[in-house]
Amino acid sequence: MRLQDNINFQRIEEAIGYIRANFKKQPGLDEVAEHVHLSPYHFQRMFSEWAGVSPKKFLQHISTSYAKKLLKDNKATLSEASHEIGLSGTSRLHDLFINIEGMTPAEYKYGGKNLNISYSFADSLFGEIIVASTSKGICYLAFSENKAHSLNELKNQFPNAEFDQHLDMFQQNALFIFTHDWSKLSEIKLHLKGTDFQLKVWETLIKIPEGSLTNYGQIAHSINKPNASRAVGTAIGNNPVAYLIPCHRVIQSNGNIGEYHWGSNRKTAMIGWEAVRSN
Structure with a gap:
């Protein structure tokens, strides 16, 4: 995998961490993109290339409500x-x-x-x-x-x-x-x-x-x-x-997502990525 791909994930991980910390405020695309120092256009494109879906759809998969639904149905x-x-x-x-x-x-x-x-x-x-x-x-x-x-x-x-x-x-x-x-x-x-x-x-x-x-x-x-x-x-x-x-x-x-040995933001990203792949 190219070095740039790893850098992109680091930015995506940072964006996910920001959204989780400000979840109740429902930050929009512009706000999250600004936090990771990218234009909304480039952030949208980078995120979609990484996850295969838009940031909005991806975030729906990593939300707490999604996790609760899976547990309830299991x-x-x-x-x-x-x-x-x-x-x-x-x-x-x-x-x-x-x-x-x-x-x-x-x-x-x-x-x-x-x-x-x-x-x-x-x-x-x-x-x-x-x-x-x-x-x-x-x-x-x-x-x-x-x-x-x-x-x-x-x-x-x-x-x-x-x-x-x-x-x-x-x-x-x-x-x-x-x-x-x-x-x-x-x-x-x-x-x-x-x-x-x-x-x-x-x-x-x-x-x-x-x-x-x-x-x-x-x-x-x-x-x-x-x-x-x-x-x-x-x-x-x-x-x-x-x-x-x-x-x-x-x-x-x-x-709640809970803690993870290698970082809760990484855990959230992994859960969301797998949710998208499984649909």
Whole structure:
């Protein structure tokens, strides 16, 4: 992806943040465009090229009322909803081609000892990312604001592993998800370090279809732990693989977008973009 595309997303992210902060005032196109230092014409064109729809229509998708409607209509369990949607269009489910393999107890306990981890940086629709993999699959994916800091965070996850900067097929295939038709992708393999409870929560997140949202309580019920909403929230917050494990599709029960490890404005942009693609 071109550098200019990444800059454009940064402006769009800033615009979304401004709209969210001033939502009650219903800021118009001119006001938002002025905030990101663009003419209304150029802002409208840039936003439409990025999202595929006008700013006005996009914002309808990321509004709180949209989130509340999705929650209200989601009376089925996550697995039932997944089965109902099946393979239709861009709502192809993650669990049809993403497979999680937990690390061995030794790999988990000793911080990745004897693991060789390759990593690379790439641009995505939602900003620069760092992606890393072992010989078994993707072990880390995060949005990056600073390469040195992001690499340090990766190494903190696996303090005893060996690292080299190299783009492999696991990483390349994972990156295709941002631009390619899911039905054309090979299975994406994840090799994750986590407790049994965390892995169970992450596997459940994968079953949330694109364009749909759920909340912490619903996740807790789906894993037969109805009183574990707080623990579920902690597990979601520790998700080591952005987007592929779609923790951005989990919002608060009152319909608010809520926080996100990589920024609530980015989370809002991702939800809105997926909503547009799913219609």
